Amino acid sequence: MNKYSIAIVGAAALVAASAGVSAQRGGRGGAPAGPANPAIGNQQAIQEGEAIYNQTCTACHGKDGSAGEMAPAVAAPSRRYNRVTDAQVFDAVKNGIPQTQMPPFGGRFSDDQIWKIVAYIHGLRGTAIDAPTQGNAANGEQIFWNKGQCGTCHMINAKGSLLGPDLSNLAGMRKTQSIVNALTKEIHRIPGDGGTHDSVLMPLQTYQPVRVTLADGKVMNGVLRNEDSFSLQVFGTDNQLYLLERAKVKEVYYQPKSLMPTDYDKRLTPQEFQDLMAFLTRLYVAPLPPLPGGRGGPPPA
């Protein structure tokens, strides 16, 4: 086992630890803590909770709590929840949510089982910021902008490039392991955004690289934002947007690989990788605190 894989394993261990500790940063601060969840920290109990969740909850709330066809995400990168604390989630599961489709499960599961479900959801909600990895984050920032060339495609707080995903809130949206995978594995799962505005016309979230040859022979490279049988919306490697008609395009070549390099374990030394992770797992934009009286309402007529 080389130093690099130690770093990965270490990060994974931190994820596992953080899942049980403090996944509730960000949401609706100031909510009463309520009774403690007896299943927190009990790996077997959390696994049992996951099993119940997968049998009972996924039809509406989706796998991994990332939103389904009938109900919102219970664990979403936006980290804005109506039910913040374990006690509040417990209440929703046990008693249901009035005036919604959420039924009470108190008659079906014991309190003990419900706490296990809640412990599983608690873990789902954790992201990297809950337990940033060890390392020199300041050095990691230097690596991000220089040796790592991350800013060539990515943006942080309006600095950098627009080609790839914005990373300003990376640690608030992804788990540490997911970030490690993105840096080191060609095939890695990208979690959905869990938004409750369902969308039937989502633009492509894959950042599919394309090479487009226009009718006049000019060639352009970029990532596909969207396409249909008659048009293409391409964001060029020059950070400009191109709205193209297929009728005026000679060829669209879909590049087989993402623009994202996945060999950072080889490009960087183990210490550099560790420092980069220390930086990335601290990229966080905290939501503004909740307003008194709940959500913003519509204006008066």
Add this chain to the structure above:
Amino acid sequence: MDQYRQLRSAVFVCLLFSAAAMVAAQVTDQELLNPDPNDWLLYSGTYNSQRHSLLKQITTGNVATMQAKWVFHMFGAKDLEAVPIVYKGVMYVAQYNRVHALDAATGRVIWEWQRQPANVGWQRGVGIYNNKVYAMTGDSSVIALDARTGNPIWEARPSQEGKRFQGPAPFVAKGKVIASGSGQGGGFIEAFDSETGKPVWHWNAIPGPGEPGHETWAGDSWKNGGTPIWVSGSYDPQMNAIFWGTGQPSPDFVGDNREGDNLYSDSIVALDLDTGKLKWHYQNTPHDVHDWDSMEMPVLIDTVYQGQPRKLLLQANRNGMYYVIDRTTGKLLVGTPFVSRVDWNKGLSPEGRPILTPGHEPTVTGAKTCPSTAGATNWPSPAYNPDTKLFYLIVQEGCGITFRQSANTQAGQGGSGTAYMESPVPEENWQLFVRALDATTGKKVWDYQQVSSHHYGPGVLSTAGGVIFAGEQQGEFTALDAKSGKPLWHFNTGGLITAGPSTYMVDGKQYVAIASYANVFAFALP
């Protein structure tokens, strides 16, 4: 070197493509001041809020052949009030907590920004400046997004505690983003630095103790609040002034508890853009008890008035009166009814103050007043065509009955008043029109009668092609001859229309766009 590495290296090479295809996103001050007619950069089209486009590919002669080119469905949305904003072929449409950037020629999505929770509250779209799009969140923030990607850049709340934004399209001028709302202490307007989101100034519609106007609220009644401000306004760069309407005092239908004029409720205010300081005000409805807010868009025109070139402000108010104001001084020049029945005043004093007729205070059994509380017009925007010199608006003819909850007039005991109803007398019942007024006199020139729906119609759009576009709340989108009001074209959008239309041009083709229920439609000639 494989494809992937070639592409990586391509990142560093800025290739040149056909200029026609490339879309930049850098809206400058100059473009906002003198917009390319191909773009629609502001909620009201231009800073003077004339909602008049110089595009004239679509004319009275060919509009009959206009057809739908695309529809974009905003899944889960409803009652959209956003005006489609377009810059160089990219359209931005929004509701709370969501913005969609679309290819304006195809309706295809370029990027989307959304966040939880879903919110279908009434929100009137975005502002755009430099490389940012400014949108509203459901939890009372203005959020700046990168116009090219939707990446969030900054987010700001009202700087005073207890205040909340209420859904205007953020208004951008001279590096400031302006939004408004209400809350503790009443309605407000606040300006933020467009780059950083830092607050620049905050103007309260209800003056605090010691400030001029505070004495127009008896006792502690100023603390009741009200005066919500939920629509944006207009801007005169030469005067460095913005012109906004303000909301009604609270409680809406009971005035005993708040004797006085209740400044600056139901007013048009001129504020200095840099400081937010009040330059002048004109109060349309002093001591309002009918919920006649002044959210109707102030329209700025420069024209000859009584032989003199003047800088005017026009407003058709919810209270049934059409106002022509010298916007350099705030002096009222014309105040005249624009609907057939206005019974609550018998004219204006030389200073512009309404001379009230008795019997229109809300009572427990109800008091009839014309127009009704819904207003002779309401927030949907009017338009002004400098060619015809006509002012076009949605008009509601009718009367209403206003009630209060209790006859007890002791402070705090009178209740907020219950509500109002439209008059049950058939000839006083709600009837909608698209109406053209002579801009400087307010005299009616033509009417186009709409099917009544007991809801306001959407906003109006004027074009240099001589065509007026006006939706009907029940879903028909209609083209009218600007000179005669004659209907020339219509399309059933299949949903309620509660938004104003806009127009733009891409690749030599003029489009007209409007949001209807949860969809955005774009029309053009074949």
